[in-house]
Amino acid sequence: MRSVSVKELVDNTHLSVFSGADDLDRPITTSDISRPGLELTGYFAYYPSERIQLLGITETSFAKHLEEAELQEYMTKMCQPDTPAFVVSTDIEPPIELVKAAKAAHIPILESKLNTSRVLSNMTDYLEEKLAPRQSIHGVLVEVYGVGVLITGDSGIGKSETALELVKRGHRLIADDRVEVHQQDEQELIGQAPQILSHLLEIRGIGIIDVMTLFGTGAVRSETRIDLIIHLDVWEKGKKYDRLGTGNAHQQIFDVEVKQLDIPVKPGRNLAIIIETAAMNFRANSMGYNATKMFDDELNGLIKDHSQPQSPQQHDEGQ
Structure with a gap:
């Protein structure tokens, strides 16, 4: 399976390291990016932990309305052994609960001043090229x-x-x-x-x-x-x-x-x-x-013209 390190992603997609600079050797094996919205509601039945987890204005705004203990629980569940990194867009301060959970799991947090759509596009384009068969x-x-x-x-x-x-x-x-x-x-x-x-x-x-x-x-x-x-x-x-x-x-x-x-x-x-x-x-x-x-069209046209029967007038003019 092809992989790209988190450091390579940082170097090629205009990201910066917020925390976890010693853990940038973690492998990325898929170009799919996850935006963990359902996970912030406590739904983890289909959590794609092997993907990069991208948090934008929507996710971080929703997280502010959760109880501290509840949010800490969800962030800890999101930090799985195969999770490559978290990325926070739009120059947003990462939730402190995410910082604690990621540090404990040795998962880097990356950040960008770009909006979420641009960050998503940059990472997807780079990873699709590098991870393509x-x-x-x-x-x-x-x-x-x-x-x-x-x-x-x-x-x-x-x-x-x-x-x-x-x-x-x-x-x-x-x-x-x-x-x-x-x-x-x-x-x-x-x-x-x-x-x-x-x-x-x-x-x-x-x-x-x-x-x-x-x-x-x-x-x-x-x-x-x-x-x-x-x-x-x-x-x-x-x-x-x-x-x-x-x-x-x-x-x-x-x-x-x-x-x-x-x-x-x-x-x-x-x-x-x-x-x-x-x-x-x-x-x-x-x-x-x-x-x-x-x-071919001109040749078929000539063949068609010569194959059509001539009228008596055309025959006389031909003579």
């Missing part, structure tokens, strides 16, 4: 004209050399050899390089090169959305390939289907230019322009 894919990820292109194919087929040519042509490298992929939302995949391989490219016969050092910071990115998969396939005589762009191949990664193009590789083919063209064509299709569909 990840898949390692063998390939090269580049950004071409703003389109994230994942290049796949057998070892030695020329993926890294093609990426190098694309970098020289002004495009950007994200990852070589291994691409770490996670799903950001229902329709979007994000790819990045493992930390040890960041900015590096392996070229057979040369070795490992640092793309950022050789070509500058504009030649690399830390991550990008995966929009298109281009699979490099060794050209075989007699094998049928899509020549008109009518194929509808997709590859499913997690819950997202990504369009895939199979490109035959043979001596003399400039793969960098082909991938550039594929990226531009993908952008055109995304904007509603489809050259293949336009060609």
